[in-house]
Amino acid sequence: MPSIARKNLFYDRTRFAITVIGITFSVVLIFTTVGVYLGFMQDAAFIVETIPADVWVTSKNLQNFNFAWPIPERKLEQIKEVKGVADTEKMIHSWGVMKLFSGGTEQVEILGLDPDGAFGIPWSMVSGRPTDLMGGDFVAVDRSSVTRLGRLKVGDIREINDIRVKVVGLTKGLKSITTAPYVVTSYDTASLFNPYFREPVFILVRVSPGETAEGVAGRIRDHVSNVDVYTRDGLSAKTRWYWTVATGMGLGFLLTAFVGFVVGMVVVSQTIYSSTVEHIREFGTLKAIGATNWTIYKIILEQAAVNAGIGFVIGLLLVLFIQKGYEALGIAMLIPNTLMGAVSVLTLVMCLSASIVSIRKVRTLDPVMVFRS
Amino acid sequence: MSEYILEARSLRKVYKEGPVTVEAVRDVSLQVSAGQSVAIMGPSGSGKTTLLSMIGCILQPSGGEVIIEGRPVRWEIDDLSHVRLHSIGFVFQTFNLFSALTALENVEVALDLRGIRGPEARKRAREMLDAVGLGERVNFLPRDLSGGQKQRVSIARALVNRPPLILADEPTGNLDSKTGHGIIELLRDLVVRERRSVVVVTHDTRMMDLVDRVYQLEDGVLVP
Numbered sequence: 001m002p003s004i005a006r007k008n009l010f011y012d013r014t015r016f017a018i019t020v021i022g023i024t025f026s027v028v029l030i031f032t033t034v035g036v037y038l039g040f041m042q043d044a045a046f047i048v049e050t051i052p053a054d055v056w057v058t059s060k061n062l063q064n065f066n067f068a069w070p071i072p073e074r075k076l077e078q079i080k081e082v083k084g085v086a087d088t089e090k091m092i093h094s095w096g097v098m099k100l101f102s103g104g105t106e107q108v109e110i111l112g113l114d115p116d117g118a119f120g121i122p123w124s125m126v127s128g129r130p131t132d133l134m135g136g137d138f139v140a141v142d143r144s145s146v147t148r149l150g151r152l153k154v155g156d157i158r159e160i161n162d163i164r165v166k167v168v169g170l171t172k173g174l175k176s177i178t179t180a181p182y183v184v185t186s187y188d189t190a191s192l193f194n195p196y197f198r199e200p201v202f203i204l205v206r207v208s209p210g211e212t213a214e215g216v217a218g219r220i221r222d223h224v225s226n227v228d229v230y231t232r233d234g235l236s237a238k239t240r241w242y243w244t245v246a247t248g249m250g251l252g253f254l255l256t257a258f259v260g261f262v263v264g265m266v267v268v269s270q271t272i273y274s275s276t277v278e279h280i281r282e283f284g285t286l287k288a289i290g291a292t293n294w295t296i297y298k299i300i301l302e303q304a305a306v307n308a309g310i311g312f313v314i315g316l317l318l319v320l321f322i323q324k325g326y327e328a329l330g331i332a333m334l335i336p337n338t339l340m341g342a343v344s345v346l347t348l349v350m351c352l353s354a355s356i357v358s359i360r361k362v363r364t365l366d367p368v369m370v371f372r373s
Numbered sequence: 374m375s376e377y378i379l380e381a382r383s384l385r386k387v388y389k390e391g392p393v394t395v396e397a398v399r400d401v402s403l404q405v406s407a408g409q410s411v412a413i414m415g416p417s418g419s420g421k422t423t424l425l426s427m428i429g430c431i432l433q434p435s436g437g438e439v440i441i442e443g444r445p446v447r448w449e450i451d452d453l454s455h456v457r458l459h460s461i462g463f464v465f466q467t468f469n470l471f472s473a474l475t476a477l478e479n480v481e482v483a484l485d486l487r488g489i490r491g492p493e494a495r496k497r498a499r500e501m502l503d504a505v506g507l508g509e510r511v512n513f514l515p516r517d518l519s520g521g522q523k524q525r526v527s528i529a530r531a532l533v534n535r536p537p538l539i540l541a542d543e544p545t546g547n548l549d550s551k552t553g554h555g556i557i558e559l560l561r562d563l564v565v566r567e568r569r570s571v572v573v574v575t576h577d578t579r580m581m582d583l584v585d586r587v588y589q590l591e592d593g594v595l596v597p
Contacts, residue, residue, distance in 0.1 A: 004471060004482070011473030285469040288431055289530070290458025290486050367431050370469050371422045371542050 005302035008279060016307075019271040023311025023347065024318065026264025030257045030343055031319040031335060037253040038339070039332030044177035044243045045236040047111065051122050053089070053204035054213040056235045057220060062228045064242035065235060066109070066178055068093055070199040071227055078224045079203055084211035085220075087118035089204040092190040094197035096160040096183070100150035108141075108149075108160065108183045109176050110197075112190020119204055121184060127154050128169020133186045140169035144330045145181030161193045175332065177243055261350055264311075269354035272304055276358035280365065287367035296362045300355050308351035312344055377440070378537045378570040379405040379428060384437035386423050386593075397423045399593040401437070407537065408568045410561060412580045415590035421574040422542060424590065428572065429463065429540045430456045442537060458486055462531030462569075464560070466543035468523040470515040476502060476526045477511040483530045501529040505559060521552035525559065532563055539564060539571040546575070557583050 009016050048056065048065055057079060059069035073090070080088055092112035097105045115121050121130035126143055133140060139160070146152045156167045160183065174182045191198050207216040213231040220229045230238065244250030276283070283296050319335065326333040386398040397420045405411050415421050426432035428439055430446055430453045439446045441460050446453070457463075462483075470479050480498035484490070489497065502511050505525040515523055524544060531539055544560060545553030561583050564571045573580060581587050589596040 004474065007471075007473035007478070279472075281467075281469060282471050285465070285471075286482070286486075287454065288429070288457065288463055288469075289483055290454050290461075292452075292454050295486070368426050370463075370465055371426060371431075 003302065005299045006306055008275060009303055009306055015271050015275060019268055019307050020311045020314065022267025023264050023307055023351065024315040026260045027312050027315025027343060027347055028318050029260030030346065031315065032322060032333065033253050033257040033260065034339055035333040035335050036331065038334035040177050040243065041240050042332055042334060043175045045239050046175065048232060048236045048239060051119050051204060053119060054207045054232060055205035055217045055220065056230045056232065057203040057205065057227050058201060060226050060228055064239040066176065068201045070197055070201050073199045075224055075227060076200065076203050079205060079220055082216065082219045082223050084208050084216040085205050086208040087206040089114065089118040090187055090200035091202040091204055092187060092197055093201045094190065094194045096193045098149060099159040102150055106149055107180045109178065109180045110190050110193055111182055111184045112187045114187045118206060123171045123174050126170050126172045132168040137163060137165045137189050138168040139165045139183045139185045140171050141167060142174040142182055143170045143172050144175060149181055163192055261346065265350045265354050268304065268307060268351050269357055272300065272355055273358050276300060276361055281370065283362055284365055284367050284370045287365060288370045293363055297359050300358050300362065301352060304351040304355040305348060308348045312347045376406060377404045378407050378442060380440040381428055382438040384427055385435045386427060387435040397593050401595045403588060403595060405570045405572060407570055409586065410564055410571045410584040412573045412575060412584040412587045413590055414576055414587060416576060419590045420593040421590050425540055425542055425574045429461055460536055460538055462534065462536040462539045464527050464531045464539065464541035464544045466546040468527045470523055470526055472515055475512045475514055476507055476518065479526050480529045480533050483533050487534050497533060501533040504563065505529045520548050521556060524548060524556050528560060532567065535567065537570060539569050541571060541573040543575055544573065545577045553577065554579060
């Protein structure tokens with residue numbers, strides 16, 4: 001038999017178009033919301049996850065990576081005494097204000113690490129070398145922020161917190177969830193910018209072979225007082241949790257994605273139901289000539305599934321296009337395969353769920369109706 | 374095996390609308406043999422459609438018994454859709470074709486429900502449409518067919534599975550006089566040729582000359 005479901009769908013093209021537009025809207029909204037959220041979370045934990053330190057030691061009662069406070073430098077010596085610690089490194093994360101060429105200012109996040117230290121400068125540079133940051137007040141900025149920083153280029157001189165620095169390199173892919181551009185420099189230079197951040201904000205630890213990060217972190221906690229100690233995964237999770245829950249950002253994204261789901265479901269539900277009502281006599285006829293309820297349910301569910309498939313594919317294509325636009329704006333929008341799979345299943349569930357009202361209508365349909373003119 | 378394709382014994386149908394009880398069909402009995410054509414005539418509201426719904430296994434009677442091909446219908450136990458699918462073909466006053474399907478596909482629907490699909494279904498549906506004179510219109514949608522042509526498709530759909538019993542509800546009700554006459558003749562010829570039994574519910578008096586037996590239904594009571 002020809003597919004009554006598909007024939008019905010394509011027979012009424014206006015309704016079909018409305019349904020697909022509704023699903024596409026829903027798919028795009030869910031993808032962009034979750035994709036941008038994942039992008040933000042990647043940015044939030046990017047520094048923690050790209051520096052190959054196993055354990056991070058920082059100020060007590062840390063909220064997240066970006067808001068850490070300095071700890072006394074003597075803690076470094078105490079940490080070195082702990083069994084299982086192979087390498088240590090001081091790192092400064094602080095805030096500053098860069099004066100732009102135009103006379104304006106831009107707030108920046110400063111990362112200070114020794115380029116020839118245990119962990120080096122672990123981010124890829126598209127211009128200059130990590131060692132160029134040594135021996136003076138030299139900085140590197142991320143390629144994605146040069147326009148925002150007044151078309152900054154290598155060789156330019158700028159002031160950060162009234163200290164003149166020279167741009168000697170460009171990093172790639174270094175973005176913060178706070179949206180403030182990162183400025184990478186040596187530990188010593190970073191300690192000059194802010195009188196409150198003269199001492200290490202983080203002490204990074206690499207554990208000895210055969211030791212676990214959790215084990216060494218536990219020993220540091222026992223041995224060093226008034227500090228927070230995290231494994232890399234722990235700090236990453238804490239930072240993501242802070243931005244997701246404490247700021248309400250996650251709830252905002254979740255609500256938007258939920259609205260997308262509901263809008264899609266309402267549109268599909270309405271159009272499938274109106275289609276069912278319009279074809280109710282035909283379904284009654286099917287029942288009268290011997291079709292079971294399940295045969296008719298399958299028609300309705302197939303309609304929903306075809307709608308879902310077409311709406312999802314169009315939505316995905318649009319999202320990939322939108323993703324390029326976001327990239328151009330410097331906003332990360334991640335669409336991992338798991339998200340693609342999850343949204344495809346969600347779209348199908350949304351459309352099939354939207355069919356329930358129609359199925360209920362058919363279940364109670366009395367085929368006697370076919371005899372009435 | 375019973376000699377009758379259809380037997381109705383003391384059929385009753387009572388509707389309750391609040392405190393009011395309406396007896397739409399009262400103690401109706403009839404028999405239809407193989408190859409026999411029967412017309413049930415009567416004015417609007419006489420209970421014709423209710424009776425047809427009951428003998429078509431669509432509406433459960435309040436009392437009495439329906440026996441199809443010698444087997445009593447057990448309303449609470451039998452899969453009634455299976456009985457309708459295998460034993461009955463329906464022709465409706467308003468044709469009830471699937472608007473998005475072509476004439477050929479409309480006929481194929483009935484075959485599909487019996488599990489006949491693909492080239493075999495297409496061949497049988499085409500042969501059936503040829504038999505009702507629509508061989509040239511197989512790919513037309515219902516909206517592009519006249520009323521008479523739609524009814525021919527409906528007849529083809531009813532007959533394509535070769536059910537022993539055809540039930541037709543006012544098959545000429547929506548057609549002009551000439552077209553209606555053609556439909557009646559077509560139905561009778563097909564039924565005779567295929568040796569099917571047919572029960573036609575109608576108030577079209579032209580039917581009287583074209584069927585083997587005519588019943589009158591008056592206020593729910595069948596009068597031979």
